[in-house]
Amino acid sequence: MTAFDDVVRRITLAPDAGLVKSLGANHTLESAIADLIDNSIDAGATRVSIRLLTRDDRLVQVEVLDDGHGMDDDVINAAMTIGHQREYNDDDLGHFGMGLKAASFGHSDALTVWSKKEGVGPVGRRIQRADFSRDFTCEVLSTDAAAEHSASRMTILGSERGTSVVWTDVRNTYRGRNPDEARSWLATCNQALRSHLGVTFHRLLTDGRLKVDVLVDELEEALASPGEPILPIDPFGYASSGHPRYPKVLIAKAGETRVELTCHVWPAKADVTGFRIGGMPGEAFQGFFIYRNDRLLQMGGWSNTANPGPARQLARVVLEDSTAIGSFLTMNPEKSGLKFEPIFHDAINHAAASDGTSFIEYLQDAESIYTDARKRRRQRKPVIMPDKGFAxxxxxxxxxxxxxxxxxxxxxxxxxxxxxxxxxxxxxxxxxxxxxxxxxxxxxxxxxxxxxxxxxxxxxxxxxxxxxxxxxxxxxxxxxxxxxxxxxxxxxxxxxxxxx
Incomplete structure (x- = not known):
């Protein structure tokens, strides 16, 4: 008897609506908003405005507006359907068909989407998390209300066409009574978001393909205008390499598949934005920087191909071969990192440059630059610490x-x-x-x-x-x-x- 002889019929098993409760559990606010921006870019948007709206300095509403192609009834219904996977182009950033729902329900209990496509009337849909987790119910909103939001996009972005994603009943926010703590939480949240988006989309921001701004304001007083622009943060933005023989390309092979690893060495004692990211030291960002269609998916980390340590803090490796994703690498739904498959670990261990440099020799070269700089530092006489008055x-x-x-x-x-x-x-x-x-x-x-x-x-x-x-x-x-x-x-x- 073969493995298929015992099949008597096929049945379709619909997903249980209860899975909605776990959607977005691993999303940070920054990764969730970045996921929404991916959808905007796939829709042809060149401008995105993020609005963090507060009441008494507590975050109560998040809006992400774009000037993309917009959606009609059929497309917006598909977008609100859990697990719906449209046909993705090779240069799309979308991947799983879960981004909008996972990003939104990871942080709010109500998701509203307003959209306007060229030549078609405006549309609106809303999902209440509690209802959706029972029966996947989606509310169809009035055309008049959708038209008002199209007018708001026109005021803010200069385009009625596009999409507005609105989160209400925000869950992950400061709920204490101390107003100073509330303002501090909001400032930290704003800075973390700006840093994350600045490095995640730095290539698109740098060459002008994308403009993103963030507005933080009270809900009833929010200006109908863009906020402060997000500036690009280039994790490879050093003026000159820390090692004369780098950057250098190593080739990792597995069968007929070849992946380029561009190995960089930051200059020793670097102390600029790009080496430091989001207030964290450069040591935290050693490792692989993985891009897909110029969007940063992984921001450092050796993924068990090497051991992290202070002496390797100058080493950063670029991988931007999209063919590696799916064969060598597996992307998580939050797009916040990738799993390195065993075949890729083996390929990296045998990777080499045209001059014969191996991956471990690259790490040793980066370590030597750091170690030599530390030796020079120790030979100098210690000094008194500068404090107030010094930048x-x-x-x-x-x-x-x-x-x-x-x-x-x-x-x-x-x-x-x-x-x-x-x-x-x-x-x-x-x-x-x-x-x-x-x-x-x-x-x-x-x-x-x-x-x-x-x-x-x-x-x-x-x-x-x-x-x-x-x-x-x-x-x-x-x-x-x-x-x-x-x-x-x-x-x-x-x-x-x-x-x-």
Whole structure:
């Protein structure tokens, strides 16, 4: 008897509506909104406006508006159907037919979609999560209401055509009573969203194929205009490579399939946006960056092909061969990472560049750049830590180049002194004072706590060692008097030259 001889008939088993309760469980707010933007891009949109609307600083509604092709009755019904998979083109970002529903129900209890297609009347549909999880019920909304939302898109994006996705009854939000905590939660949420979208769609944002903005405002007072634009964050945006022989392409082979791995080495002690992403250090983003149709699907991680560690933080590998997805790689529904199949692990282990460089040799090259930089750092004498008055980027850069001694940090401040004096040192208070009489020379657009970064960096390099002793010795006092004399004359000359 063969394996098929025992079949007597076929029946169709419809999915249980209860599966709706688990939809989107693994979506963050950032990944969910990115999934909606994928749909907008597939619909031909070039502009997307995201609106985080609040009541008393609590997030209550999320809107994603686009100027894409829009939908008619048949298309919007299909879009609201769970698991419906349209015919995908090779360059589409959609993949599973679950994105809209999973992204929405992961964060809200009501999903409303308004859309307008060229030459067709506007349409609207709403799914209540509670109803949908019982019987897949979808509400058909009035044409008049759909027309109002088309008019709103026209005001915000300059196009009646397009689609508006609206989440109400938002679940994942701050619900405490402390207003400061609420505002802090919202600010963190906004920043995380901007960072995630900036790196996920950085290629499309950079070349102008896509413009995205985010507006955060009270629901009843929200402006009918776009918000602040999302700026691209390029995870490979270094000025020059950290290693003279990279980037380098390694070829991973499995049978007749070949995949290119473009291996990069960031410069040592990098401290720029792109190396750091979303406030997290660059070390968190070592590993594979996987693209599909210029959309970033995986943001770092070695996926068990290598062990992460501080010494490998400069190593990042680009994989953008879409043919690898499905054969070597399996994409999760949230598009927030990929599973590396065993055949791909084997292919990477045997990957090589045209000059014979292997994957493990690439990792060793990246480690050597990091290790050499650390050796140079350890040979320098530790210094006192800079604190208030120094811009955060300056503090981080000093920390990247020099180790700090165990002592109270120094701060740099402005105060009024006599004309002809440029600075003073308060050793006991660990404070370097600058004469505010000359502040406008170095901060012409108005002063702030972290103004005049070049001046302050130079003054730190000049004077830090006098704060590092237990007291001011005779040599320290003589140096300070010398600096005061020369810099006092220099700042007067600077002022006279600028006033001519």
């Amino acid at each position: 955060p980027t300056i503090r981080r850069r000093i920390g990247a180049e020099l180790q700090f001694i165990e002592d109270d940090p120094i701060q740099i401040k402005w105060r009024r002194m006599e004309a002809g004096e440029f600075f003073d040192i308060d050793f006991a208070a660990k404070t370097l004072w600058l004469n505010s009489l000359y502040r406008s020379l170095f901060a012409p657009n108005g002063g702030s706590l972290n103004d005049a970064p070049v001046l302050k960096a130079l003054m730190f390099l000049l004077t830090h060692h006098v704060f590092e002793g237990r007291h001011l010795g005779a040599k320290d006092k003589d140096e300070i008097a010398l600096w005061k004399s020369i810099l006092g004359a220099a700042v007067v000359a600077e002022e006279n030259m600028r006033n001519k």
